[in-house]
Amino acid sequence: MQKVDVQLGQRSYPICIDTDFNDLNAELVQSKQVVIVSNPVVAGLYLTQIKKLFSKSRLEIILIPDGEAYKTLESFELIQSFLLQHQFSREVLLVALGGGVIGDLTGFVAATYQRGVRFLQIPTTLLAQVDSSVGGKTAINHVLGKNMIGAFKQPVQVLINTQVLSTLPEREFAAGMAEVIKYGLIADQDFFTWLEQNQHKIKQKDDASLAYMIKHCCQMKADIVSRDETEQGERALLNLGHTFGHAIEAYLGYGSWLHGEAVATGLVMAAKLSLSRGWLQQQEVDRIIKLLIAFNLPTLAPKGMTISDFLPYIKLDKKVLNDRMRFVLPSRFGVSKLVDDVTEQELFQVFTDGLG
Numbered sequence: 481m482q483k484v485d486v487q488l489g490q491r492s493y494p495i496c497i498d499t500d501f502n503d504l505n506a507e508l509v510q511s512k513q514v515v516i517v518s519n520p521v522v523a524g525l526y527l528t529q530i531k532k533l534f535s536k537s538r539l540e541i542i543l544i545p546d547g548e549a550y551k552t553l554e555s556f557e558l559i560q561s562f563l564l565q566h567q568f569s570r571e572v573l574l575v576a577l578g579g580g581v582i583g584d585l586t587g588f589v590a591a592t593y594q595r596g597v598r599f600l601q602i603p604t605t606l607l608a609q610v611d612s613s614v615g616g617k618t619a620i621n622h623v624l625g626k627n628m629i630g631a632f633k634q635p636v637q638v639l640i641n642t643q644v645l646s647t648l649p650e651r652e653f654a655a656g657m658a659e660v661i662k663y664g665l666i667a668d669q670d671f672f673t674w675l676e677q678n679q680h681k682i683k684q685k686d687d688a689s690l691a692y693m694i695k696h697c698c699q700m701k702a703d704i705v706s707r708d709e710t711e712q713g714e715r716a717l718l719n720l721g722h723t724f725g726h727a728i729e730a731y732l733g734y735g736s737w738l739h740g741e742a743v744a745t746g747l748v749m750a751a752k753l754s755l756s757r758g759w760l761q762q763q764e765v766d767r768i769i770k771l772l773i774a775f776n777l778p779t780l781a782p783k784g785m786t787i788s789d790f791l792p793y794i795k796l797d798k799k800v801l802n803d804r805m806r807f808v809l810p811s812r813f814g815v816s817k818l819v820d821d822v823t824e825q826e827l828f829q830v831f832t833d834g835l836g
């Protein structure tokens with residue numbers, strides 16, 4: 481078992497990475513009341529194993545239909561009503577068994593049920609294992625915007641079993657790799673090189689390579705979150721590629737491209753902005769594109785989408801401050817920073833040849 485600690489004083493917690501589910505904290509095994517939240521796909525694969533962890537508890541299961549379309553106020557209310565109808569008290573432990581959708585939704589319920597109860601993350605997608613299960617951002621979507629209603633609520637533990645990635649569809653695995661590659665570009669050139677050198681083992685889901693890669697990402701995220709839990713500064717770096725990526729997702733309609741696919745293209749667009757500023761060399765941009773393509777990720781915006789199509793979404797981005805667009809851009813290879821001086825004119829100049 482490999483362990484990473486998220487250091488947040490009294491709200492600190494361990495991320496345990498293993499090839500089984502056996503590392504549940506002893507105190508959680510003793511929980512008197514447990515509710516597992518999952519969806520039919522993940523429950524069909526892993527619920528039996530997870531139920532065994534809580535043989536000493538009063539246990540109920542609630543399944544939400546699969547997909548981003550269900551990260552809603554309706555699902556939130558459904559779970560709250562379920563908890564109330566079954567008379568669960570503040571002692572209840574909520575268990576999020578699934579990808580980022582289940583994790584974000586369950587976390588937001590945990591933040592608000594009776595003003596806050598404990599929750600455990602058992603992330604089952606690569607994206608959730610390297611990103612969404614760590615750091616305590618929880619949310620549901622509103623028709624007017626993704627993740628617009630939420631709270632910071634840290635889990636009490638993150639339990640990662642890398643074996644579950646063997647059942648994950650390849651496209652979902654690739655989407656998670658976009659977030660993994662992002663970490664190399666934020667602050668770790670050596671990790672980027674390691675990904676280049678180990679791409680075949682990663683694609684073959686070699687246990688040791690997956691464990692090393694996931695632990696490395698969790699460690700980077702844990703360190704950033706420990707220093708800046710509520711995104712007053714440094715945490716925004718984790719959004720590298722996301723300003724462009726969110727625009728692609730919203731323009732196409734959520735679900736057409738996976739989040740990680742849109743982020744992959746967003747990483748390339750950020751790199752091209754840095755190239756034009758002289759912060760990256762052409763061969764460095766080419767390295768980024770090559771690694772993304774190696775994992776079957778898109779590197780060009782959807783056909784027909786122009787920079788004018790991006791702008792309305794960029795202006796709605798959560799990072800916009802005092803009316804200034806803010807981007808995370810590589811300031812050199814393997815280091816990124818937050819900038820607020822990108823103008824519309826610069827965007828039109830850099831992406832003058834189109835993007836698709």
Ligand code: NAD
Pocket residue numbers: 519521522525546547548551578579580581582584604605606607608611612613614615616617618627644645647648649652655739
């Ligand atoms: P997801 O939760 O929709 O899971 C993707 C698909 O894989 C689903 O169909 C799911 O049922 C299936 N699945 C999950 N695990 C499986 C397994 N082991 N085997 C087979 N199928 C499996 O998508 P996601 O990419 O995990 O998460 C996306 C969500 O995460 C978005 O809502 C996004 O906003 C959120 N997110 C949150 C944060 C954060 O910090 N909280 C960060 C990044 C993304």
Ligand code: GLY
Pocket residue numbers: 611612614615617715718719
């Ligand atoms: N996924 C970005 C963050 O957790 O801050």
